Amino acid sequence: MLLLVSAFLKDKATVEAVAATLHDKIASDALAGPSLQATIAQARAQLGETDEALNMIKELLEKPGEESLTPAYLRLDPLWDPIRNDPRFQKLAEAK
16 A cells, blocks of 8 residues: 555655565565556556556566456556556557
8 A cells, every 4th residue: 555655646765665675575476476566567657657567567467366467457447547548558458
């Protein structure tokens, strides 16, 4: 939650610090790791870091997990609104 709140407040330093603390958990937890990584991608999108967010989305769409990211989820979740108009995002959201 701190990660997203910090992103909404445009506090990049806190987003970076929290994301760094999650790195080991993401790498070692195949079930919850992808959802944590998706939260980091959402924070990056909120901060306007479109390239980084899109790279993470591409990777996450190929990973199974507790709350796997899917094209349908990309289309529905308003947390992706900051990058929704990017053609690369639209292509990922429309993938079958």
